[in-house]
Amino acid sequence: MIKVQVKRNHHQIVYLSVMGHALYDEHGKDIVCAGVSAVTLGGFNSLIEHGFKDQVQFDMDEGKATVRVLKDEHDIQVILETLVISLQSIEETYQEYIKVKITEV
Numbered sequence: 001m002i003k004v005q006v007k008r009n010h011h012q013i014v015y016l017s018v019m020g021h022a023l024y025d026e027h028g029k030d031i032v033c034a035g036v037s038a039v040t041l042g043g044f045n046s047l048i049e050h051g052f053k054d055q056v057q058f059d060m061d062e063g064k065a066t067v068r069v070l071k072d073e074h075d076i077q078v079i080l081e082t083l084v085i086s087l088q089s090i091e092e093t094y095q096e097y098i099k100v101k102i103t104e105v
Contacts, residue, residue, distance in 0.1 A: 001021075001022065001023070001096075001098065002018065002020045002032070002097060002099070003018075003020050003098075003099055003101070004016070004017065004019075004084075004087050004098065004099065004101065006084055006103070007102075007104075008102065008104050012072055013084070015069070015105075016067050016080060017064070017065070018040050018064070018066070018087070019064045021063055022036065022094070022097035022098060024094065024097045032097045035090050036087065039083060039090070040065050040083065042083075043080065043086075044060075046079050047067070054070075055069070055070050055071040067080070
């Protein structure tokens with residue numbers, strides 16, 4: 001199962017983590033993993049392309065991707081909120097394979 005952890009501080013996203021594998025299908029045919037990977041990397045690339053590389057900290061490894069917000073900016077929040085909504089949309093259809101958990105810290 002893919003586990004998404006979103007941490008908010010006063011409703012602002014300060015941390016997002018995507019970990020695990022969906023195991024929906026065999027490697028190369030797993031549409032849930034492919035969708036989550038595309039959405040996550042697209043969100044991360046958007047942060048970089050819009051010039052926020054120094055305001056966030058990325059960590060990516062096999063089966064894990066995280067972003068920590070170092071400096072709050074409205075546009076960073078818009079990108080991260082879009083990323084979370086996209087992941088929740090995948091969760092609505094594939095609840096057995098992805099879980100999005102949001103906590104206030």
